[in-house]
Structures are given as structure tokens and as C-alpha cells.
């Protein structure tokens with residue numbers, strides 16, 4: 001054991017008692033008092049050794065699920081066939097899983113069966129990478145049977161045992177390796193990486209939901225660019241986000257792939273914004289040809305500076321590259337079974353990404369007009385996307401310069417200026433009474449006209465001024 005390893009073990013013994021929530025300690029102590037062994041396992045031990053606060057605490061025990069259920073009244077069998085019982089302690093749910101080993105993975109996704117064991121080290125050996133195969137008891141004594149501590153100190157991701165065999169068992173593991181590399185900034189050990197490349201095609205057999213969860217965590221990690229580059233290098237990108245793959249192989253317009261990656265890494269860590277950043281200019285890579293995609297004035301990528309849009313540009317229309325990109329984004333997100341809300345949000349962000357400018361920040365009336373188009377909840381995200389897009393277009397080393405546009409967007413989104421017809425000081429009934437109209441499309445047209453006027457200048461949003469504007473609109477025909 002090296003001196004650094006000894007030091008880290010000691011640190012864990014000193015640190016754990018101060019970090020371990022009392023509710024978790026109580027469950028461990030109770031299991032031990034009943035004659036079982038209990039250990040913290042997986043991500044939480046890894047995080048503690050890295051000096052991070054673990055987001056959750058996973059417990060493993062030699063007690064069988066029925067024993068755990070008996071010991072903790074009110075606990076729920078949440079995955080008994082895999083040995084997991086959820087115990088509520090101190091008001092918080094805690095997963096307690098029986099030590100287990102796994103049978104063959106007939107379908108490359110799930111073990112055909114699992115066996116419970118009293119041997120912690122057998123349980124640790126079934127885990128994916130060595131840094132995730134560490135355990136600690138409640139006194140902070142580390143159990144390391146696969147050299148995880150050494151790898152953690154070298155910041156290295158290494159499969160437990162034979163990497164090819166481990167990836168053949170569960171085809172999700174190579175993607176987990178990429179995710180951990182993006183989250184932790186660790187290097188992937190040579191033989192493990194070669195096995196990742198060999199195993200990549202099997203990802204096609206993994207459910208869309210599991211892939212989606214890992215992709216989301218890669219994009220939300222501190223190193224989303226690295227994650228996406230590793231997906232490309234391993235051959236997994238084409239299986240996850242097929243529309244990006246040709247660009248990643250350099251087939252798209254020159255500089256476009258780099259621009260997407262730069263925008264991604266400059267975007268704030270919100271899933272919708274990061275997804276939209278990665279997709280936003282996808283429409284520029286679309287091949288010109290017949291079909292709706294090329295029906296309009298397709299703008300071609302012509303170097304980083306070209307993303308700067310003119311202020312006051314009209315809302316997106318069919319055939320424009322944001323529209324083409326939005327459709328491609330929706331297609332990919334639906335394939336990965338993203339929820340409808342996220343999909344719609346990303347689609348909107350891509351479609352509208354050229355309607356604002358960050359530098360100089362779009363003027364207020366324009367922000368209000370765009371806010372009316374995308375809706376209040378999306379406006380700030382759109383501003384962040386645009387700020388990242390423009391900063392990325394400034395070339396390497398670009399930063400999201402200030403937050404002037406996002407700050408303005410937040411004010412518009414949260415402010416009391418009307419962005420919707422329903423928020424106007426004059427309602428549909430009043431318009432009908434004023435103009436002697438019956439319910440119908442004409443009323444809607446007048447209201448739209450009023451909203452346009454108010455978006456331009458919110459001081460117009462008084463009953464008196466809107467009534468005057470309505471009468472005028474009635475006289476001239478509401479612009480329909």
C-alpha cells in the first residue's frame with residue numbers, strides 16, 4: 001500500500017463520522033446489532049474519497065431482504081428480486097440491498113438471475129468500474145478488493161475484472177464509463193477503453209430510457225464536451241444521436257461540429273439548454289435537396305461569425321435552418337423517449353435561437369415579442385442559449401460574456417408587462433362591446449393587434465388607450 005493510499009484511508013476514517021447522516025448510521029448500527037454486516041457501497045464511498053458530499057447513501061448488507069423488512073417496520077420491498085428494500089430513517093428513504101452475485105446476462109441487459117451472498121467482496125466484484133467497487137463500514141474502514149483506491153488516486157477508470165466480459169454482460173456499462181469520465185474528469189484505462197470501443201455496437205440493445213438517463217448526466221456534467229467527444233470516439237454517438245454523427249466525422253459544414261461543442265460547454269447546466277446547444281445549428285448541416293427542409297431560404301454555415309443574427313429578425317419560419325434543426329432535435333429526443341415537456345422545450349429553443357442577440361443585448365420590445373412567441377418559462381433559457389452561441393462563435397476561449405441578455409430576459413419573463421392576449425388590460429368581451437362585434441375570429445385579430453402595440457410599448461396597456469387602439473383597429477380592419 002502506498003503512502004497516499006494509507007493517507008486516504010485514514011482521511012476516510014476521520015471524515016466519515018462527520019459526514020454520515022445520523023439516520024444512515026442508525027440503520028447500519030441496527031443491522032450490525034442484529035448480527036449482520038452493513039457497508040456503504042458504490043458512488044457514496046467514491047464521492048467521499050474525492051472530497052465530495054454524496055447525493056445519496058447506498059447500503060449493502062449480508063441480511064436477506066425478508067430480514068431487512070422484519071428489522072425495519074414500515075420498510076418497503078422496492079426491488080426484492082434484486083435484494084433492495086427501501087428503509088425510511090429520519091424521514092429519508094434509504095436503499096438497503098443484500099450482497100449479491102449475478103448469473104449470466106442472457107440479454108446483455110439484465111442478469112438471468114441473482115444469488116444472495118454473505119460475502120461482501122463477491123458483491124463488489126460484480127460492479128462496473130473499480131472506483132465504484134469500494135465499500136466502507138460505519139466507522140469509515142475501507143474495503144477495496146479490486147484496487148479501486150489506487151485507481152481513484154491516479155484518476156483512472158478501469159473495469160472490474162475482464163473488461164470485455166463485463167461489457168458483454170451489460171451493454172450499458174461502456175456508456176457509464178463515458179458518463180463517469182465526463183463527471184469526474186478521469187482518464188479511461190487503455191484496455192478498458194479498447195473494450196469500450198469493441199462493445200459500443202451492443203448499445204443498440206439497451207433500452208432508450210437507460211441511454212437517455214446516461215446521456216442527460218453526460219450533458220449536465222462539468223465536462224459535456226469531453227463526454228460527447230468520447231461518445232464519438234467510441235462509436236456510440238451514432239447510436240444515440242444519429243443526426244450528429246456525420247458532423248462529428250467532419251462531413252458537415254466546416255467548423256460546425258466545433259461550434260456545437262463550444263456552445264454546449266458554454267451553456268449553463270440545464271438539460272433543455274444543453275440539449276438545445278448541442279442541436280441548435282443542426283439545420284445548417286442538412287443536405288440541400290427536395291422536401292420541406294429546403295423549401296425556404298436555407299442559410300449555409302459560413303464560419304463562426306455567421307451565427308450573429310440581425311436584431312429584429314422575424315420569428316422563425318418554415319425552411320429556415322432553425323426550423324430544420326428543431327425538427328431533427330424532436331426526432332432524436334422522441335427516439336430516446338424524452339418526456340414531452342423537455343422535447344417541446346428543446347424544439348422551441350432551437351427554433352427560436354436566432355431571434356435574439358446577446359451582444360449587444362436585444363432591445364426590450366424585441367425581448368417582449370420573442371417572449372410572447374416562446375412563452376415566459378422559456379425566455380431566459382433562450383437567452384442563455386443565445387449568449388453561449390455567440391460566445392462560442394467568438395472562437396476558442398470564448399466565454400459567456402456577462403449575463404446582460406439573460407438578465408433582461410428574466411426581467412421580461414418575471415415582469416408584469418403583458419406577453420399574452422389574456423394579460424391585456426382590455427378583454428375580448430370589452431372589444432366586442434366597443435366594436436359591436438359577435439364572438440369570432442375578428443375579435444381575436446383585434447386583440448392580437450392590441451398585444452402587438454403593447455409589446456412595443458407596455459405603457460399602452462391601459463383600458464383607455466387600448467379602447468382607442470381597438471376602435472382604430474376596427475375602422476381599418478384589424479390587419480387581417
Ligand code: ATP
Pocket residue numbers: 041042043044055058126127128129132133170172173176
Ligand atoms: P451517482 O453517484 O452519480 O449516482 P453511482 O456510481 O452511485 O453514481 P448508480 O447508478 O447510483 O451510480 O449505481 C450505484 C452503484 O451500483 C455503482 O457505484 C456501481 O457500483 C453499481 N452499478 C450501477 N450500475 C451498474 C452496472 N450497470 N453494472 C455494474 N455495476 C453497476
Ligand code: MG
Pocket residue numbers: 042043044056058
Ligand atoms: Mg448513486
